[in-house]
Amino acid sequence: MRVLAIGVVVALGAAGLALGAQAGLKRFAKASASGDEAIVQAAGTAKHPHAVYVKVIAKPAQKASLAWSMVCATGGGAGSKSGHSAAISAPFTRQLKMPSRNSRNCQVQANSQLSKSGRVTVMLLQR
Numbered sequence: 001m002r003v004l005a006i007g008v009v010v011a012l013g014a015a016g017l018a019l020g021a022q023a024g025l026k027r028f029a030k031a032s033a034s035g036d037e038a039i040v041q042a043a044g045t046a047k048h049p050h051a052v053y054v055k056v057i058a059k060p061a062q063k064a065s066l067a068w069s070m071v072c073a074t075g076g077g078a079g080s081k082s083g084h085s086a087a088i089s090a091p092f093t094r095q096l097k098m099p100s101r102n103s104r105n106c107q108v109q110a111n112s113q114l115s116k117s118g119r120v121t122v123m124l125l126q127r
Contacts, residue, residue: 025053025125029108034119042122043109049126051095054110057121058090064120068096068110072103087115
């Protein structure tokens with residue numbers, strides 16, 4: 001019984017850490033689409049971001065692809081990064097690699113496509 005209680009405490013602590021990690025995030029763009037193999041693109045500007053994330057939600061839950069790009073301006077210029085992933089089980093949240101630290105603003109776009117019929121939502125988040 002004591003082992004079960006410790007397991008429950010550890011599980012709740014891990015869930016709290018996961019929720020706490022997302023609690024400080026601010027949404028700066030959102031888009032949704034539905035249909036057979038639905039495709040959606042969200043784009044927006046993150047102002048003074050410390051980190052940028054993309055969250056993909058699929059209903060019903062299913063695999064989805066993700067492609068993203070980011071251009072960030074700093075005091076002395078700009079830098080860019082991009083990436084893609086195929087067949088990820090949605091819902092998921094991914095932290096995107098920023099091209100530089102101390103960016104003034106970042107133009108971010110992300111698109112996702114479902115593997116089957118449903119509704120897909122893409123949210124861009126920043127810390």
